[in-house]
Amino acid sequence: MALIVAKFGGTSVASPDRIKNVARRLVRLKQQGNDVVAVVSAMGKTTDELVGLAAAVSDNPPSREMDRLLSTGEQVSMALLAMAIDKLGYKAMSFTGRQAGISTTGLHKMARIVTVDNVRILDALSEGVIPVVAGFQGIDENGDITTLGRGGSDTTAVAIAWGINADVCEIYSDVDGIYTADPRVAPRARKLSQISYDEMLELSSAGAGVLQSRAVEFARKWKVVIHSRSAFSDEEGTYIKEDSAMETAAVTGIAHDTSEVKVTLRSVPDMNGVAGKVFSALAAKMVSVDMIIQNISEEGFTDISFTCPESDLDKACETLERILPDINAKAIVVDKDIAKISLVGTGMKSSPGVAARAFTVLGDQSINILAISTSPIRLSMVVDQAQTATAVQALHTAFGLDSDSVFEETQLTPEEVAAKMVKGR
């Protein structure tokens, strides 16, 4: 007997049959005595198809029109899901972002939620209806449709869960929870039964892309309990909520990210202001610089390296080539074959030995650390991409995260794993 928001992503509603599955799942929750509100994304690749249509009409479509175009995707899936629930003999009613009371800023394509007024949803619930809400969209003060940016449906779900004071916001996907590491890379990874908001945010930004960071931030701020679980099984997943343990392990999970590249400026004169020029120019072009490494100066020259998403690489190189004469650097060198390995855990704050231990573990495996960055609850190290699996597995074992069981599908060599990994997942 709970009040549940259940969010289903594009894969879970990709076909009429999958929509019927989701309907059965919602009805089962209802039969168990729960009140339930569904939030849905657009079916499968619909959003990409709509983006393609827009691109065929204009290379620079106005964002107001883009939002109305994209918002139709979720409106199709919400109507179909409501039909499927109705077909099972239960009452359902679909709600657009507007009808669900999601008011946003007027910044199209990346609107922020301003207020949530779920009176119509609460009315529907009190009449025994299963409300089905279109994710990803809201309405600005002009009454125009806005969208919350890619993946914004998670944020819609959390906002609604807050608005109706739900017990839990269940986020269903093709992943069955949060793991101590990516099981495809670390066969002994364990599913976590719970994780704190802070840890989840660090893991997400370090490359573990199960949940949208923005949704987790919203949940942390407004204390909404998220349950990340599989759309294809009934097993419990992972709860993301406030850390309630008195003491925690030093390391909760290990993330890896192969979507970044390392850029090095060779032989830059070691003078005041050079680094400032480089990173100001990159910031002006909106390049997301992650880590910065400056090597030891030799004879008045130094190398400056940084990492950034591969998708920003072209912008970064153009920018650097433009300022190259100005800073007297000799060359720009790009290394795409890097991986960032991050240890995350709130216990890290009170365990000062974590970094030293991690370096030793990687050293024992003859893995060279190319760069390091830290936050109070995270330690990230850049290594050669080919060593990703070896590094993750060694750290996973060393920090006591190994499960007794082994994922069978991940009995792969580190090379096979590297080949299988999707860049920027």
Place this chain on the structure above:
Amino acid sequence: MALIVAKFGGTSVASPDRIKNVARRLVRLKQQGNDVVAVVSAMGKTTDELVGLAAAVSDNPPSREMDRLLSTGEQVSMALLAMAIDKLGYKAMSFTGRQAGISTTGLHKMARIVTVDNVRILDALSEGVIPVVAGFQGIDENGDITTLGRGGSDTTAVAIAWGINADVCEIYSDVDGIYTADPRVAPRARKLSQISYDEMLELSSAGAGVLQSRAVEFARKWKVVIHSRSAFSDEEGTYIKEDSAMETAAVTGIAHDTSEVKVTLRSVPDMNGVAGKVFSALAAKMVSVDMIIQNISEEGFTDISFTCPESDLDKACETLERILPDINAKAIVVDKDIAKISLVGTGMKSSPGVAARAFTVLGDQSINILAISTSPIRLSMVVDQAQTATAVQALHTAFGLDSDSVFEETQLTPEEVAAKMVKGR
């Protein structure tokens, strides 16, 4: 310098390239100094695809959800058209039915327009914007999306034209106007420069399916001038407006309709109440009976025939078989190979000889008339379907409608024409 509503159907916006064509056309109208509002249908077969998705989820989808699903089709095309206009350097803004101020009854899937409040459209026009309105949809008093029924975009266009007091409502399609007869059947058909609302309504209901009857009725009631023209040429089409001529020709146009079938009840006892039983039963099952023919009684028995749309035939036969024992008829005979030929003209009221002349013309061609029905401005005759082209051509010539020029593509034999004709067009 005029205020124009321009409506484009699904074929005209079926692809990004066609949408760009429509945008160029609208910009040209604007460059000529006109103010213009566009109304669009869903792209190509989108509506059919959405109907297919719904059918895959439920065999009886709730109509509220069906309306939200279908309304997304027009929302996609309106956004894309606004983008295409913007790309040409002109200001455009899309409007849903709600934003365009189309309020309807709550009868989903076949809502009727209650009020039109175009303040947002007028505001946009005053700022030099080309408003692009989603056809086919409105909003009921609960704030729920409604749709106006198939082809409702014509009605939206006429309603907006009335709401903003436009000079003309241009309806663009793949047909370049209203003809004295279907040029595929009558090679000497002439395009009419204008036609009255009453004549247009009679022609539409007699099978000439260029415009939606409901849109024409709305236009007649509120005195909106419609201009039916081609989306693919600049040539003038046909104006549908109030009859302004002092005197008019007896016959304005000839329509034919091959979508009906004739059903005959053989050897019914010629007793009071039998016809009443038959047609009450058919009415109860929503069979649209068009013409009724009762032959002369012989020895106390008679044949009762009627015509109805082929799509109602199964319902009609089931109904008749059920009551057959009750009325003591011998058999049900169905004739699918019939055509209804209709002469339409407001001048017919003051030309009593039209019917007699039409019968003589068909008699001279050895064409047997199977049934007759009339209205003050229409005379319809049912003939053998194979004789459609012969009948239309002979009547077209006899009533002085022939053009000097001949449609080359229609140099077909009557048999070829019959084979080419689309049932229920």
